[in-house]
Amino acid sequence: RRYTFGYCNTSKGLIKKFIEDVNKVYGIKHAKITERINNVYNEKIGYVVRYSCRAAIEDLLRYTSFREGEEKLPKQIMNSKNKKLKIEFLRCFWDDEGMVGFSEVKDKNGYVHVHRFIEAYQKNTDFLKQIKELHEMLDIEPYLHSNNKIKISKKESLKRFSDIINFSSEAIICRTTAKHYNMRKRDLLKLAIESYSNEKSLH
Secondary structure (H helix, E strand, C coil): CCCEEEEEECCHHHHHHHHHHHHHHHCCCCCCCEEEEECCCCEEEEEEEEEECHHHHHHHCCCCCCCCCCCCCCHHHHCCCCHHHHHHHHHHHHHHHEEEEEEEEECCCCCEEEEEEEEEECCCHHHHHHHHHHHHHCCCCCEEECCCEEEECCHHHHHHHHHHCCCCCCCECCCCCCCCCCCEHHHHHHHHHHHHHHHHHHC
């Protein structure tokens, strides 16, 4: 039986942050960071780091299952009175799964409609419901909608998310076709929130 675990992400900064955390918690050195390649288009799609450590795996399995579809939010986080622990977990979730939507669309009458939101996809809907509940413990109002997504779009909730959780500075927009490619997610969110004060001038 192989005891391996790892982490993959399009942001090399988040990979390095993961390496630091693993070293801090388990005291093990990281394996080599390798590039993930799309074999169809022969292009880089991210980075991955892997470890082989039975003790670390057995410890991680005390908190949750890592089988696809069986993930659950650890009760040590869900039931914790430590607010910082909940915030850190949610920040990691959004760093990995979240995207920032900020666009201006002009309708046929010439009016500009501004879309501002953050959302994340999660295949496991039960896990997603737990994520929603964890936000609500922090007085942030997300909602679930079709295609297994959690979304935050109200001005007050976006502002509170930014003030309390936000994205890590290492979380960047890595999709090369994105309008804001290579921009920090937290910076784009800040622009989206600040745009509320300019909304009247957009019409």
